[in-house]
Amino acid sequence: MMAGEEARVLDLIRQNEGIIRVVLALPLSETSYSIADEVDRMEGQGYKLSYCVAYAADKYQVSERTVYRHLSVYRQKISDI
Secondary structure (H helix, E strand, O other): OOOOOOOOHHHHHHHOHHHHHHHHHOOOOHHHHHHHHHHHHHHHOOOOHHHHHHHHHHHHOOOHHHHHHHHHHHOOOHHHO
16 A cells, blocks of 8 residues: 555555454453553653552552553563464
8 A cells, every 4th residue: 555545444454464363362451551551651751660550550540460460461572472
């Protein structure tokens, strides 16, 4: 597909079929993504992981263990899935 062409949904799915299959196989949700994304961004800003996890647990009203569980899903290497 050339730049500037309008992509069809079917074309997009065909080009990214492998990625889509991986994503569908994972236990993902909007909340789990938000938690993992926030922790990852905070860590990138230099905060310690334990602080990031405690902050996210408090903000999203979940246990710290739940935050670590969400992180483990999103930090998996694609080759391990």
